[in-house]
Amino acid sequence: MRAKSGFNGMLKRRRKGAMAAEYVATLYLLFMFLFFPILNLSCVGLNAFFLWFACNAGASMAAKSPCFNRLIYVPAPSGTPYPGAYDTARARATQIKNMFPGVTWTVTPTNPKVEIIMEPIDPLSGLATFKKTGPLPLGGGDPAPDPDTYSMLVRVTIVGDCAPLIPVPWFDVPGLSKPMTILVTSQAQFENPPGLRF
Numbered sequence: 001m002r003a004k005s006g007f008n009g010m011l012k013r014r015r016k017g018a019m020a021a022e023y024v025a026t027l028y029l030l031f032m033f034l035f036f037p038i039l040n041l042s043c044v045g046l047n048a049f050f051l052w053f054a055c056n057a058g059a060s061m062a063a064k065s066p067c068f069n070r071l072i073y074v075p076a077p078s079g080t081p082y083p084g085a086y087d088t089a090r091a092r093a094t095q096i097k098n099m100f101p102g103v104t105w106t107v108t109p110t111n112p113k114v115e116i117i118m119e120p121i122d123p124l125s126g127l128a129t130f131k132k133t134g135p136l137p138l139g140g141g142d143p144a145p146d147p148d149t150y151s152m153l154v155r156v157t158i159v160g161d162c163a164p165l166i167p168v169p170w171f172d173v174p175g176l177s178k179p180m181t182i183l184v185t186s187q188a189q190f191e192n193p194p195g196l197r198f
Contacts, residue, residue: 037176040164044175047102047162048182054103056186058093058112059156062086063188067195068116068137084198085190086134089114089156097160104179105160109135116196117153117187118143125149138196145193152196155187 062085066072069084083091093112097103105111114134120127130143130150138145145152161179168177190196 036166036168040166040168040176043102043165044162044180047100048180048184050096050100051103051105051158051160051162051182052184052186054093054096054100054160055112055156055158055184057096058089058114058158059154059186059188061092062089062114062154062156063190065195066192067198069135070137070198084137085154085195086114089154093156093158102163102165103160104163105158111157111159113157115155115157116190117155118145118150119153121149121151137198145196147193150193152190152193153187154190155185157183157185159183 065085065088066074066082067084069086071084072082073079074082090107090112094107097105110133116130116132116134116138118130120129127143127149132138132142143150159181161181162175163179164176171177174180
């Protein structure tokens, strides 16, 4: 009886040892193929939120500008300088981007892109939605910024890259092993419609 129970105990210990070895392999596979990809993807999602936040902050500040692309001093001629919506949106978006190292974009004249959007208030009026990309303000051939006819908006669009937490060089999957390119857009009501001409 004792010999049998000793043999059974040895078999149980062998099974436990085999299971412990399998657990190590299983844990390794879980970390490599489940935990790290989810960690990287969640980091990319967080950085995508910061990219959108930079775009939204740029649009919100640009909407409060007194004009679209002219430096104004209040009180004139040498008071506090207020830049136009185009420069304000780009500067504010860049300021927010610099706070978060996982968010980047290539700065060009159209990235971040700042647009004037004029949407007709009455959809049955037959007027089309008008768009103009900055830095130029509304010109002579453009429709008048009439708040009774149009709803004036400033739209900011950014094409940026959101980096994962741990870049993995041996496979090429955006968002999991390398930065993911994302396009974000935000718009706000422009508070001084006549200023779109300056």
